[in-house]
Every structure is written in C-alpha cells, then in structure tokens.
Amino acid sequence: MASSPLLMALLLALAAVASAQLSPTFYATSCPNALSTIKAAVQSAVANEKRMGASLLRLHFHDCFVQGCDGSVLLDDTSSFTGEKTAGPNQNSLRGFDVVDNIKKQVEAICNQTVSCADILAVAARDSVVALGGPTWTVKLGRRDSTTASLSQANSDIPSPASNLSALISSFSKKGLSTTDMVTLSGAHTIGQARCTVFRSRIYNETNIDASFASSVKSNCPSTGGDNNLSPLDLQTPTTFDNDYYNNLVNKKGLMHSDQQLFNGGSTDSQVSSYNSNPSKFASDFAVAIVKMGDISPLTGTQGQIRLNCRKTN
Numbered sequence: 001m002a003s004s005p006l007l008m009a010l011l012l013a014l015a016a017v018a019s020a021q022l023s024p025t026f027y028a029t030s031c032p033n034a035l036s037t038i039k040a041a042v043q044s045a046v047a048n049e050k051r052m053g054a055s056l057l058r059l060h061f062h063d064c065f066v067q068g069c070d071g072s073v074l075l076d077d078t079s080s081f082t083g084e085k086t087a088g089p090n091q092n093s094l095r096g097f098d099v100v101d102n103i104k105k106q107v108e109a110i111c112n113q114t115v116s117c118a119d120i121l122a123v124a125a126r127d128s129v130v131a132l133g134g135p136t137w138t139v140k141l142g143r144r145d146s147t148t149a150s151l152s153q154a155n156s157d158i159p160s161p162a163s164n165l166s167a168l169i170s171s172f173s174k175k176g177l178s179t180t181d182m183v184t185l186s187g188a189h190t191i192g193q194a195r196c197t198v199f200r201s202r203i204y205n206e207t208n209i210d211a212s213f214a215s216s217v218k219s220n221c222p223s224t225g226g227d228n229n230l231s232p233l234d235l236q237t238p239t240t241f242d243n244d245y246y247n248n249l250v251n252k253k254g255l256m257h258s259d260q261q262l263f264n265g266g267s268t269d270s271q272v273s274s275y276n277s278n279p280s281k282f283a284s285d286f287a288v289a290i291v292k293m294g295d296i297s298p299l300t301g302t303q304g305q306i307r308l309n310c311r312k313t314n
C-alpha cells in the first residue's frame with residue numbers, strides 16, 4: 001500500500017505544502033514591483049504623518065502575536081464575524097488600517113490576488129523603520145492570509161503595559177521568542193505615542209521614575225480624565241528610530257510600567273545597558289529579532305488565502 005504511486009504522490013504533495021518556507025524572493029516573478037510599490041506608499045504615508053511609521057510597525061507585532069503573522073488583525077467585525085479590533089490592546093489604539101487599504105489597492109492594481117495582507121504588514125513595518133532612520137533587513141515573504149481571527153487570543157496573548165518582567169518574558173516565550181528578543185523588540189518604543197490611560201498609574205504611583213520626567217508627563221495626563229491624551233514613548237526623538245529607548249530606561253524615564261520593567265534591577269538590565277552604549281548593536285539585533293517575529297506561524301503553500309480586501313475574507 002505504502003508503495004502505491006498515488007499515495008506516494010499525495011504524501012509528497014502534502015510534504016511540500018507542510019514545508020513551504022517563507023523566502024525573500026517569493027514575489028520575484030509573480031509580482032516584481034510589489035516591494036517598490038509598498039515602499040513608495042509607506043514613504044508617502046510617513047511623510048504625511050511621521051507617527052504612521054510607528055503605527056504600521058505596531059500592526060505587524062499585533063498581527064504576529066495572534067494566530068501568527070496571518071493578517072488576522074486587519075479583519076473587520078461583521079454581524080457574523082468577530083475580528084480582533086475590539087480587543088483591549090487594539091481598540092482605540094491600533095491605527096494605520098487606511099494606509100494598509102491604500103497599499104493593498106495599489107498592489108492589487110499591479111498583481112491581482114498575489115500579495116498577501118500579512119506580507120504587506122511585514123514589508124510596511126520594515127519600510128517604516130527605515131523611513132524613520134532605523135536599520136533595514138530582508139523581509140521573508142510568502143505568508144498567506146487567515147480566514148479567521150481570534151478576539152480571545154488578542155486579549156490574552158498581546159502583552160499588557162501593566163505586565164511585570166516575568167509576564168513579559170512568558171508572553172514572548174509563548175511565541176517562540178527569547179528574553180533577549182523581547183528586550184530587543186521592545187526598542188520599537190523609541191517611536192510612537194501612548195495614551196494617558198496606559199501610563200497613568202506609573203507616573204502617579206511608581207517610585208522607580210525620574211521625578212522631572214514624571215511631572216512633565218503629568219502635565220498632559222491628569223490623574224482623572226484625559227484618558228486619550230498622548231505622550232511620546234520616547235520624549236527625546238519620538239519620530240526617529242534610534243536607541244534612545246534604552247537611554248530612557250537607564251534614566252528611569254520609561255513611560256509605561258512594562259517599559260521600566262526591563263531596567264529595574266532584574267536579569268535584563270545588562271542588555272538594556274549594552275544597547276544604551278552600543279546603538280549599532282541594537283540596530284543589528286533588532287533587524288534579526290523582527291525577522292524572527294515575522295516567522296511566527298505563517299500560513300504558507302495552500303493554507304489560508306490571498307485576500308482581495310484586507311478587511312474581509314474572500
């Protein structure tokens with residue numbers, strides 16, 4: 001039976017699908033202009049609003065931590081479908097969906113149903129970091145899009161700003177990422193903004209915080225009200241992808257509780273200090289770690305689909 005040619009062919013086909021790998025050249029023949037199209041659209045979105053680079057980077061993170069990097073974060077709720085957009089970490093917080101729609105439209109216009117929404121997020125994250133002065137890396141491609149989403153996993157698996165160090169370590173470990181990767185990827189908080197509601201308890205109640213930093217942030221984040229008032233995650237250079245995040249932590253100027261946990265007398269202090277004194281080490285480690293993040297449980301081969309519209313399944 002095992003030597004039946006039909007069965008052998010079936011097994012080989014199954015093995016090929018199961019082992020389909022992401023590859024940097026995935027669109028080389030099927031859509032050679034995909035990457036340049038995405039890059040130009042990201043550059044224009046970031047030129048229009050610098051914060052958008054941060055928002056696009058975060059979308060890739062929130063995509064990958066829920067069901068893997070499969071575009072699930074982009075799916076809208078409908079009367080019969082529940083997406084991830086109303087999850088605690090996402091609602092009133094994630095942004096950039098219109099920019100992704102615009103990129104998808106442009107990419108569909110040049111190559112019909114070829115480039116996945118999940119790959120668009122991975123490439124847009126890289127192009128955003130580059131547009132804000134950070135390192136570049138080669139994005140692995142060939143992810144396909146999910147037909148499902150998980151509100152419950154978005155609530156449970158995306159780390160909370162109230163997390164302590166051990167919770168941060170375990171939420172990354174659950175995704176196959178090391179503590180070192182966690183500290184490296186957290187350097188993304190060198191760009192972008194956070195709402196008062198996610199850092200209020202730190203600036204009013206914690207003691208491992210620089211006093212003048214706390215009082216300056218309090219000026220736009222009252223002890224009650226103003227929940228959506230924004231503060232930059234990195235007060236110095238919120239639109240430049242540099243290593244200032246680690247400098248802030250060493251100086252007790254981490255904005256969120258979870259940020260300061262990385263430099264609070266624990267096992268990750270030494271890595272924070274090392275990135276503070278060695279920006280190029282941070283830049284090259286970030287490039288490696290984000291490729292690893294982009295490898296979390298992709299759909300490949302014949303799994304999932306290439307969505308025509310990133311907001312809904314085909």
Ligand code: HEM
Binds near residue numbers: 256
């Ligand atoms: C280590 C655990 C992490 C926690 C607890 C965390 C939490 C948060 C929170 C609470 C915000 C502010 C959201 C708001 O106020 O609406 C934020 C913003 C942001 N996060 Fe994280 N994050 C983590 C890791 C990461 C990673 C790994 C990345 C990317 C590689 C990332 C990228 C960003 C960016 C770029 C922003 C600013 C977004 C914007 O301005 O639109 N974060 N994060």
